[in-house]
Amino acid sequence: xxxxxxxxxxxxxxxxxNYTIYCNYSTTSDRLYWYRQDPGKxxxxxxxxxxxxxxxxxxxxxxxxxxxxxxxxxxxxxAVHDLSATYFCAVDGGSQGNLIFGKGTxxxxxx
Amino acid sequence: DAGVIQSPRHEVTEMGQEVTLRCKxxxxxxxxxxxxxxxxxxxxxxxxxxNNVPIDDSGMPEDRFSAKMPNASFxxxxxxxxxxxxxxxxxxxxxxxxxxxxxxxxxxRLTVL
Numbered sequence: 001x002x003x004x005x006x007x008x009x010x011x012x013x014x015x016x017x018n019y020t021i022y023c024n025y026s027t028t029s030d031r032l033y034w035y036r037q038d039p040g041k042x043x044x045x046x047x048x049x050x051x052x053x054x055x056x057x058x059x060x061x062x063x064x065x066x067x068x069x070x071x072x073x074x075x076x077x078x079a080v081h082d083l084s085a086t087y088f089c090a091v092d093g094g095s096q097g098n099l100i101f102g103k104g105t106x107x108x109x110x111x
Numbered sequence: 112d113a114g115v116i117q118s119p120r121h122e123v124t125e126m127g128q129e130v131t132l133r134c135k136x137x138x139x140x141x142x143x144x145x146x147x148x149x150x151x152x153x154x155x156x157x158x159x160x161x162n163n164v165p166i167d168d169s170g171m172p173e174d175r176f177s178a179k180m181p182n183a184s185f186x187x188x189x190x191x192x193x194x195x196x197x198x199x200x201x202x203x204x205x206x207x208x209x210x211x212x213x214x215x216x217x218x219x220r221l222t223v224l
Contacts, residue, residue, distance in 0.1 A: 031210065033212045035215075041217075042202065042215045042216060042217050042218055043202070043204075043215040044215075045212050045213075045214065048210070048211065048212045050210060088154065090212075092209070093156070094167070096142065096159065096161055096166060096209045097142050097144075097159075097206045097208070097209035097210070097211070097212070097213060098144065098156055098159050098166075098167060099144075099156065099212070099213060100156065101153060101154040102153075103153045104153065104154075
């Protein structure tokens with residue numbers, strides 16, 4: 001059974017600081033996805049990582065994928081309050097885009 | 112594009128009643144997924160379709176749950192009879208291909224009393 005583990009599950013940061021969220025998964029996969037969810041809202045796609053060594057950046061967020069280590073990271077640079085949300089990683093559970101999600105990391109950025 | 116459309120957005124019902132959730136995927140997306148989100152269990156994949164055909168329903172919790180996709184622009188998730196433990200947010204998502212990742216609808220918040 002494919003398992004996706006994120007840590008930490010809760011993260012309280014000060015504005016301006018850097019931090020990394022980790023996503024480990026239990027089976028071989030070349031595809032990993034990051035989503036953001038604001039309270040009471042739907043999931044918004046952030047990054048699609050489709051190969052070993054893939055790195056993508058958008059604003060203060062950067063995601064990377066190491067398929068050999070079965071690890072993805074989401075790095076936050078100089079956090080701002082607007083980044084407060086829950087971040088999910090998801091791995092392709094088979095070959096048809098059926099995503100298996102981690103528990104999510106609830107990020108709170110405080111001034 | 113309007114994105115994935117779900118209805119109703121909120122549903123409150125009593126235990127034992129039938130509940131039907133509806134989804135319209137993004138036009139041209141051949142893959143459709145139903146997820147359930149709860150605090151305890153997180154996001155769970157219930158069932159997914161490819162070209163209107165159910166591919167994997169192993170995530171459907173019980174026989175009380177059923178899903179259909181009669182055409183490329185419409186899917187339903189039915190719970191009959193509903194129970195309080197079915198209370199959750201149900202998301203429909205669609206994707207144009209297996210690599211693209213899924214676009215999620217706004218969700219239906221179901222409360223079963």
